[in-house]
Amino acid sequence: MRKIRQGDEVVVIAGKDKGRRGTVLRVINDGARVVVENINKVKKHMKPNPMLGQTGGIIEMEKSIDISNVMLFNPASEKGDRVGFKHLEDGTKVRFFKSNGEVVDTK
Secondary structure (H helix, E strand, C coil), X not given: CCCCCCCCEEEECCCCCCCCEEXXXXXXXXXXXXXXXXXXXXXXXXXXXXXXXXXXXXXXXXXXXXXXXXXXXXXXXXXXXXXXXXECCCCCEEEEECCCCCECCCC
16 A cells, blocks of 8 residues: 555645645556656657657656655645554554544545
8 A cells, every 4th residue: 555646636845846736647666756747847859750640849748756755735734744554443444644643545
């Protein structure tokens, strides 16, 4: 079970986008890096590829950032928060915010 998953809202805590929020689009490299929506946008020069129907030009895309540079967003405190794991009475393992003990998800 990962502390940060696809679909989570996170806050960037280091780098050029520090302080910005976004949704995790995907987790790559076995949980080492994440791609966050509208964070770490770069411009990439693409060659046209008529076989695939791609036009050439400059496209803007999100690149991955290290997972240590993001924190899960806590809506109660309106800032990033650390996450832990605990087992509920029914035996399910859930994530919770360490600052207030509130459960993140009930999966």
